Amino acid sequence: MRTITYLQAVREAMEEEMERDEKVFVIGLDVGTGLTFGVTTGMIDKFGKERVIDTPIAELSVAGVATGAALNGLRPVMEVMLQDFITLCMEQITNQASKARLMTGGQLKAPVVFRAPGGWFGSFAAQHSQSLEAWFAHIPGLKVIAPSTPAEAKALLKAAIRDDNPVAFFEHKKLFGRTGEVSEYGEDYVIEIGKADIKREGTDVSIITYSNMIWEAMDAAEELAKEGISCEVLDLRTISPMDREAICETVKKTGKVVVAEEGVETGGVGAEVTAIIADEVYAYLDAPVKRVACPMIPIPFNPDLERFVVPNKDNIIDAVREVING
Amino acid sequence: MCAANKKYDEKMLKDYKDMWLIRKFEDKIYQLYSEGVLPGTIHASTGQEAVAVGICKQLRKDDLMFTNHRGHGHTLMKGAEAKRMFAELLGKETGYCKGLGGSMHVADTENGVLGANGVVGSGMPLAVGAALSLVYNGRREDNDKVCVVFFGDGASGAGVFHECMNMASNWNLPLIFVCENNLYGMSTPIKEQGSIENIADRAAGYNMEGVTIDGNDLELVKETAARLIQKAREGGGPSLLECKTYRYNGHSRGDKPYGIYRTKEEVDYWKTEKDPILRYEKVLGLSDEEIKEIKKETDAIIDEAVKFAMESDALSPEDVLQYVFA
Ligand SMILES: Cc1ncc(C[n+]2csc(CCOP(=O)(O)OP(=O)(O)O)c2C)c(N)n1
Numbered sequence: 001m002r003t004i005t006y007l008q009a010v011r012e013a014m015e016e017e018m019e020r021d022e023k024v025f026v027i028g029l030d031v032g033t034g035l036t037f038g039v040t041t042g043m044i045d046k047f048g049k050e051r052v053i054d055t056p057i058a059e060l061s062v063a064g065v066a067t068g069a070a071l072n073g074l075r076p077v078m079e080v081m082l083q084d085f086i087t088l089c090m091e092q093i094t095n096q097a098s099k100a101r102l103m104t105g106g107q108l109k110a111p112v113v114f115r116a117p118g119g120w121f122g123s124f125a126a127q128h129s130q131s132l133e134a135w136f137a138h139i140p141g142l143k144v145i146a147p148s149t150p151a152e153a154k155a156l157l158k159a160a161i162r163d164d165n166p167v168a169f170f171e172h173k174k175l176f177g178r179t180g181e182v183s184e185y186g187e188d189y190v191i192e193i194g195k196a197d198i199k200r201e202g203t204d205v206s207i208i209t210y211s212n213m214i215w216e217a218m219d220a221a222e223e224l225a226k227e228g229i230s231c232e233v234l235d236l237r238t239i240s241p242m243d244r245e246a247i248c249e250t251v252k253k254t255g256k257v258v259v260a261e262e263g264v265e266t267g268g269v270g271a272e273v274t275a276i277i278a279d280e281v282y283a284y285l286d287a288p289v290k291r292v293a294c295p296m297i298p299i300p301f302n303p304d305l306e307r308f309v310v311p312n313k314d315n316i317i318d319a320v321r322e323v324i325n326g
Numbered sequence: 327m328c329a330a331n332k333k334y335d336e337k338m339l340k341d342y343k344d345m346w347l348i349r350k351f352e353d354k355i356y357q358l359y360s361e362g363v364l365p366g367t368i369h370a371s372t373g374q375e376a377v378a379v380g381i382c383k384q385l386r387k388d389d390l391m392f393t394n395h396r397g398h399g400h401t402l403m404k405g406a407e408a409k410r411m412f413a414e415l416l417g418k419e420t421g422y423c424k425g426l427g428g429s430m431h432v433a434d435t436e437n438g439v440l441g442a443n444g445v446v447g448s449g450m451p452l453a454v455g456a457a458l459s460l461v462y463n464g465r466r467e468d469n470d471k472v473c474v475v476f477f478g479d480g481a482s483g484a485g486v487f488h489e490c491m492n493m494a495s496n497w498n499l500p501l502i503f504v505c506e507n508n509l510y511g512m513s514t515p516i517k518e519q520g521s522i523e524n525i526a527d528r529a530a531g532y533n534m535e536g537v538t539i540d541g542n543d544l545e546l547v548k549e550t551a552a553r554l555i556q557k558a559r560e561g562g563g564p565s566l567l568e569c570k571t572y573r574y575n576g577h578s579r580g581d582k583p584y585g586i587y588r589t590k591e592e593v594d595y596w597k598t599e600k601d602p603i604l605r606y607e608k609v610l611g612l613s614d615e616e617i618k619e620i621k622k623e624t625d626a627i628i629d630e631a632v633k634f635a636m637e638s639d640a641l642s643p644e645d646v647l648q649y650v651f652a
């Protein structure tokens with residue numbers, strides 16, 4: 001075992017896949033230098049400009065370029081500088097990449113990955129801090145991934161690159177510096193897309209969440225354990241297709257649920273999890289499901305106000321107490 | 327007529343017949359729609375046949391093509407069979423896309439047609455990506471394929487048009503942008519969509535060759551297309567070819583040919599003075615007898631194709647789900 005950062009994990013996944021398969025390449029803004037967060041820094045020295053392709057600032061068209069290259073057999077990984085800017089790519093992701101398979105009766109496939117770091121980062125303000133995963137979970141034909149650890153980031157990105165379908169891969173800016181152990185099995189180390197993971201076993205309450213919110217949930221579980229409340233933390237890892245089975249299993253086990261996410265509550269990922277529970281395991285619930293999410297407000301710049309709206313461990317603790325105490 | 331006196335060769339005669347094939351294909355669709363047999367909407371290319379015949383027949387089978395919502399003629403001329411086109415438009419499993427795409431999404435990958443598009447302008451980024459895949463990582467040493475993308479005058483107002491010309495030119499891609507300028511985007515005349523007379527003038531801003539031609543003059547279209555395609559094949563880079571033309575029907579099957587935004591006089595002028603088929607008849611010097619015979623032949627081809635489509639079955643509901651993911 002070796003310890004690396006989440007950022008290194010993302011880079012290693014791309015590098016190993018590029019070494020394994022010549023069809024894999026990276027395309028996006030400033031990927032040559034990797035100036036944004038440093039994810040792609042140095043890759044151009046290994047793979048050259050032909051496979052680490054800098055583009056003009058034209059996100060919509062670049063998303064289409066990546067998709068078009070995928071339609072003709074390549075396996076592009078597009079880096080979108082920030083998740084906020086992926087809004088510019090929506091047309092190509094929603095109407096082209098995700099529909100190419102069905103619309104052509106299976107003649108075409110679009111094995112393209114759109115990587116986009118999201119989440120709050122500390123006063124980056126309203127247009128640089130969003131978590132829009134739920135938008136993408138609403139698109140049939142697209143897979144959506146948001147891992148929380150370096151090992152999973154690496155293994156899931158490799159799986160995404162090898163997948164024959166378009167995948168939206170969402171990192172969290174605050175996770176880039178997080179360290180963790182990764183397997184050194186090399187190129188075969190992939191995690192199946194669509195499988196959730198229990199990050200902490202527990203018996204009283206299930207906290208279902210993903211991405212950076214996992215760590216808020218883990219801290220909350222740790223604190224609550226001191227009070228004798230045993231929390232199970234389920235990491236969705238894949239937002240779409242969602243692991244309904246794992247969700248139902250943990251609900252059957254604890255009968256009480258808090259669903260947490262950094263994105264806004266209305267129409268959010270938590271809303272979908274809650275609906276799955278209502279559909280499939282309602283009878284196992286001992287209390288109403290409680291959602292923890294960002295209120296319907298753009299993220300404010302002021303650091304105190306930002307901290308006030310972005311959900312954290314304390315909000316999760318409050319929610320757990322609420323489902324326990326009724 | 328004695329063969330020695332003929333003003334044309336067999337290829338030219340076939341081009342003439344192909345223009346009829348497109349016209350009668352489109353007419354038949356209108357008929358099938360009015361009979362309640364054909365579902366959905368229709369964007370016919372009646373009147374614009376010389377563009378499809380003149381450009382697509384200069385391409386090789388392994389060249390790539392993207393078209394737009396008005397693309398039946400392009401796809402037929404790239405090699406698609408009328409019977410499988412009709413089957414697609416009627417929603418049958420024997421259609422190119424198993425009846426899952428319909429009129430706006432016909433793809434025929436065997437003939438290099440990587441898709442039509444229901445979103446105005448969106449084929450352009452895909453085409454840049456496909457063209458990029460032809461030159462990617464030293465691939466140009468093994469192929470001299472080109473890519474062509476069709477779009478309308480209306481699409482030239484979209485940001486992707488400009489973003490894509492910029493990238494294609496910067497990367498020197500083997501891509502020909504073909505703008506079918508039929509003077510209107512739905513009901514809006516081009517004069518109200520931009521301040522320039524010739525859309526191809528835009529190419530200069532991207533350091534690219536731009537050519538504006540009479541798109542109803544088949545020989546001129548052929549000659550120009552052949553030159554620009556050859557240029558792209560030989561590494562001479564992308565170009566923008568604007569073909570001035572005119573559609574005879576309404577924008578889609580939902581509106582009348584004239585009355586709201588065009589006059590009957592204007593439509594009649596194009597039909598009598600500028601019609602690509604009538605003009606080519608004169609170039610070829612065909613007799614009334616010969617013309618009558620050709621029309622009869624074409625009717626027979628269309629009738630047989632429609633029969634095939636009508637007799638085909640639709641995909642079953644159980645089978646449709648398998649086309650969401652590859
Ligand atoms: C992005 C987008 N906006 C609007 C439409 C509706 N629409 C379909 S075709 C069309 C006009 C397109 O004009 P043009 O590009 O000149 O092509 P033409 O129909 O004249 O062949 C419009 C507005 C659409 N399909 N996509």
Ligand SMILES: [Mg+2]
Nearest residue numbers: 478479510511
């Ligand atoms: Mg038009």
